Amino acid sequence: MNKLPTLAPAGKLHNLIHPPALALYSRDILLAIVVVSPLAHSTSEAVPPALINFVAQINQLINQVNLLQQSIGTTEQDITDIKNDIDTINQELSRQTxxxxxxxxxxxxxxxxxxxxxxxxxxxxxxxxxxxxxxxxxxxxxxxxQVTPASDSTPLSDDTGTAGISTEYSRGDHVHPLNITSTKPPSDSASGSVGTTNYYARNDDSYPLNIITSISPQDSASGSVGTTNYYARSDHSHPINVETNASNIPIVNGVGANGSSAFYARHDHVHPQQLTYDGNVIATKFIKAGGTASEVLCANGDTTTIANK
CATH class of the missing domain: 2.10.10 (Seminal Fluid Protein  PDC-109 (Domain B))
Known part of the structure; x- marks a missing residue:
């Protein structure tokens, strides 16, 4: 009971050192000088109602100040933006001037x-x-x-020539799309064709085999230019154009004739011997193998000397 009155501890003494605003500073001062009776059970019992209302009004003012500061911050940003726009306009006016x-x-x-x-x-x-x-x-x-921009478009494939209308330049590492065909090349034809495609052939392309698959014909007396559009294989062979019928043997010597056969004679063919011949024989001479110049060939095939006759 003999205790002396004491000052209630300030709840926000740091605000006394660095007050954020005058209202906060005033409120903390008021709360710091409140005299608390030794008979009071708590600090709140010693605070007069009028002081409580006054502090509440100060808190309300603090909130209003905070709102004003936020509004001022937005306004300052707007002012900064307008200033930048004005600077831009002045620069353009200066440039035009x-x-x-x-x-x-x-x-x-x-x-x-x-x-x-x-x-x-x-x-x-x-x-x-x-x-x-x-x-x-x-x-x-x-x-x-005069500043030409770089093109961001994919380069065109080769096509019908054109001067072009682009005002952009090609980059140094640009690549044109492959302008090559993706279909198989056609086979050669008898009539040929200049073609209509705008594509190039690949350097490893191959044409379909344009060769005949049937056996080559035999030679004929009349011959033929042919009508097929195929080429002959390098290892092709014609059927042999010789008489294969064994009963058809070369004829014996007779009256000369050009012949009508379309077959060739085999290189090892043999004509039949003509052992008998009825009719006049006209010859420059007959020669018997092994005879001498003084011998005479008889009709029966024997020989004799001229002295014996």
Whole structure:
């Protein structure tokens, strides 16, 4: 009971050191100086109702200040955006003010009157931007309309020739699609064809075999140019064009004739011997093997000498 009155501990002493706002600072001060009676069971019993209401009003003001600060932050961002837009407009106005135009010759730009630092002009002769800084000089910058963009399109396959209308350039590592056929080449034909396809043949293509599958015909007396569109194989063979009937043997010597047979004679053929012959024999001479110049051949095949006759 002999205790002296004490100050209630402040709930947010850190705000006394770094108060976020004046309202918070005032509220914490009020709460820090409240005198608590030794007879009070708690701090709240010692706080007057009027002070409680006052602190509640301060809290309400703190909330309103927070809302105002949030609103101010949004407004500041809007102001920053507007400022950036104004800077962009000023830069464009400055550019348009200093742009002197598009000229055919470099000399036309160098002779422009009333030139000021910052002026610039476009030259068709050099294809570059000219700048003025005490004197006109070629900046080397390519004109905006002369800057050619790279193409992002797939290159075209070869086709009917055309000059093209694209204003884009091809990249150095571009690749054209394969312009080759995916069908088998046709076989050769008698009439031939210039073709209509726009594709190239692969270097390893192969044509279907255009060869005949039937046996080659025999030679004939009349011959034939043929009507087939096939080629003959390199190892083909014609049927033998000789008489294969054993009963048809070469004829004996007789009256000369050209013959009518379409067959060839075998190289080992043998004509039948003509042992008898009825009729006059006209010959330059008869020779008997092994005879001498003084012997005479008799009709029966014997020989004798001229002295014996």
């Amino acid at each position: 200093h742009f002197r135009g598009y000229y055919l010759l470099n000399s036309d730009i160098q002779n422009l009157p009333n030139s000021a630092n910052g002026d610039f002009a476009f030259s068709a002769e050099s294809g570059t931007v000219w700048m003025f800084d005490s004197n006109w000089y070629n900046s080397g910058d390519i004109l905006p309309d």
